[in-house]
Amino acid sequence: MTDATTAVVTAALEPTRRWERQHWLATADRLLAAVEPYASSGRSLIRLPGPTSASGAWSDGLEGFARTFLLAAFRVRGEQGADPHALLERYAEGLRHGTDPAGAERWPRIDERRQAVVEAASVAIGLSETRPWLWDRLDDATRGHVVDWLAGIVGTSGYRNNWVWFQNVVEAFLASVGGPWDQADLDRNEELAEGLYVGDGWYSDGRGRDGRRQSFDYYAGWAWHLYPLLHARIEGRPLDQRHAERLHAYLGQAQHLVGPTGAPVLQGRSITYRFAMLAPFWAGALAGSTPLPPGATRAITSAVAEHFAAAGSVDERGLLTTGWHHRYDGVRQLYSGGSSPYWASKGFLGLLLDADDPVWTAAPELPPSWAEDRVTALPVPGWLVSTTPGDGIVRVLNHGSDRLLEPVVQQRADDPFYRRSGYSNVTSPQLTTDAVAAPVESHVALLDGSGAPSHRDGIDRVRLSEDVAVSRSRVHWLDLPGGRPSDAAVWSSMRRGPFVTTAAVVRGRFEVRLAWWDPVRAAVGLPPATPVPAAALDAEAAWPADLGPWHVHVGGWPLAAGRGRDLHVETDVDWVRVTRQDGTSSLVRGLRGLDRAGTTFRTGADPYGEASVTPWVRSRSTVGPGDVSAALVVLSGRGTPWVRDVDAVTEVRHDEGEVHVVWRDGRVDTLSVTDAADA
Template identity: 45%
Template structure:
């Protein structure tokens, strides 16, 4: 039976808890058709990950187990669909070394370390209805399988929480565990903390959705499900984590578009609405500063965004709205997208909880324009109420260290990301300022230095970054894709400085180049990619493209003499055709000269007059003056 929309309770999404439970049931039923005879694997169709089909089947089991656990916990243990019985069979077979469906142990396969955490988390969440009812022999085998994590090496990223969760469950179950492992992993987590409640997924400048769906999710769930007496985690640390989450959510709620789309940036985007997880963990643990109605609005908007656009259509596939295998990383298998279950953690809250009974409240972008500086990732966050698009201009994130010599990672190092666009796989990179060498190859600038990010009077945001660009031959790098750029022989180029000034959702992008020691053809500045099922409309001789939903335009303010649009097919999950407008110089740019362009992404509407631009005599500052009289002076680093 289809749930009926309730626009009184949910004026923005129409969804009630009944829509969520119905979606969960459909997802579980569709995946359950691929359950192995013993129940230990869910062998979903699609290309295998580099870990092989056995690992992928475990992934299907563990990640759908998350959703089943949330579903049953929210009903107080009621399980009319017999979900836990299916997973109990799977636990028995998967941990039996003599079973043909035996899982690779965490000390044998790295991916098992990840999936072990989902299993342990749900076993704790549903303990009275599953773990306590398992046969002693099965419990012993599960403990033995999980215990192989003890003392194992874990990369110093979000993975440390997988070991903390597993060993904490072992402790609760009376099994072996290592206090030194937990202490070591908590120290790694502490090293990942950054200003404003943000966390980097590793020592590199790796800011993405892992901040929310992993590095904020597990700590507070841990304190509420496992370490309830506080013997492992002191109260001061709990308070710190809660404060970090509140600060992070205050930013994250501004990174969601009116249509519910999360920001299309960073790796593992096939997890889709897992981006709702940090909002739910705030409600689940009572640590959120967001109201219950706003929590349901943002989380429900994300899930409905995909439900209304074909994902899921039965199964969650490797893609975004629909299947698009090119989005997968090397570690992605057919079961990977079911980490989206994290975005349905709210189902573990009972029907009488305020997140289900309070009236939905609007997103920040639905009540006014958004303008914010987020220091840790080096982002200028902007959104206009009339467009409903949230976007960031990026001068601090590249999944690299300063001075890195690798190529740019498209999902991290672009100058802009939004809730309506995604970096395509075409020949002209979007949202870049690049130097073209004599052969027309575009330069890379990952490893740049962030100069500043600041908010100025009049709602003006500004940021700058600088660094020596390079050309990288990556043809020989076939290493697994974990988010960083690729390596290869490097030809060093000149120093490139880029400044962004954003007001009312429109960016003025400035660039200045140092002296080049190699032949340079030109300087090119590209704008936002727009994608659609049909070929976008372009204007001859102009850097502008339109789809029925979006407009992207780049207008030269200073120095650029040519304008064009690159149009290609099959390079984006958002549509068959993608267009990227760009402007360029006719020849080599003069060292020290300042180049500037206006970069626009919107849903149409009135054209707005461009600001005037003046440069101080010493070339160290730029003043922009808009037609309404607002003026801003920004530094132009040498």
């Protein structure tokens, strides 16, 4: 372990001294006190400041109640019913008004707002966890109204992702109090859930348009691995062996997605839930199904909590805002409203551990993922994870997760949370409309005649080993109203392109990113010399084909800061480096076929800061089929000698169907282009 790494990991254990159990309790109390002024007079609706979701303000008020009730339930149950702030009195009053079908502050029924399904699960869990102190003390009329409201879920269907568990936990609670439930619902959900389990602890949160299971994100943890445990608790039994084994396997990999600074990788939808991603770590401790020692679980949970607390996730009013660090509405999905961030309540699941549990009492210790530089292959999501504890950075190179849902004939931009080449715990995809329409950052593209970048679309996996990942995609371009991304509320048309293969060869913080394209005629079974009309090149024939020629673009990691002057750019003929004042830097150098370097500056596109810059390299000349382009892509932190970064690779050769990457120390990594083309 280097001196720099030792310093970082030593600092990583510091939060455990602050985030003792009492500190978690006090933090929960502050969060709950802060939402009280936003409750309706009957306390059934908590309408928090922020954007309104697609479900509307009424639904958002229910969401504010349900998600904060979950936090209150963990807090009271963890203290064996001790409730010094009379939290349960507040929520009991809200239950009475919210479930009264004739009340002025009633909640939307499940048949009125689909979002009520999600919130019903939190209400059911909260009632189960606090049953002796809340449910058992409610009057009969209120209990009847609660059962009637929850029972709206019985017999419903159409759930295709983690939502199956909302129905499961609600019906389990109903069964526990003598309410209605339907075994057919549970059997159907079991079949759907098993169909989405891919293996090695990973669930795909739904299927793509072609049935593929490639939707991987934090829902695997804060939904798929959390609800089986909460369901078991409702039924008064331990977590079953099947789910326990899956949770154990997942945590062995999920630990690699958090750096020693406590910063998790920013990837996937609903990232405004922030430290909800701690839920599976707590679940593993509660179920006795985790590969992590108690001190390592405490180190991870404390570091993440400290990271978000220090980064401004709680504003001056004491509220969790929409965003990642401070408020930034660009991360939200249409279903997200001002109360949505309170799914972070799941991050307080650890309060259910007894005060004398080893997680609270054991000496903190480093998780294995923080001990040394490493590259870890996660085969199921198709990720290579590069961790460098010396600078605290985690990089995920994505060759397997795309969440491709749109019909093949629908114009579509790449989802920036799923289809970029890389994600990290210090960078974000760029999220303004123009950035989504014309992706640049962490992206390999073909540039058309106007300079517009292609979109990656669905990912076909080719290879994943301990330090190499290869995937292929059929790219396309979007044509925009007015020809400008800023005009694009919708896309006017789409052009289909060739297959582009990308590869990542990784050593520590260094990635050699390779790219080449192959004509579609090979995919439709035509001999290479056969003339093919444009329509035949497009298997779906719904949109025209773009026949080129094209330039190649390789975009590096974007860096953001509060002000543009806090980002320093250095450029040479074939490389460009962006450095932030804190020492974080993003470097891209052309190694083969990429002889033009530059940057793209954006404002308001990044949750880490108002100004952001993405470095990139491109080919000056157009590139033919099978021609391999290569770039060195580096994301590094403070204290990294960038001169050694730029010279990390001495040569990239392409001959006889193979690419040879020659590193500075003489090591040679070889990749077969022919095998990738045949995959």
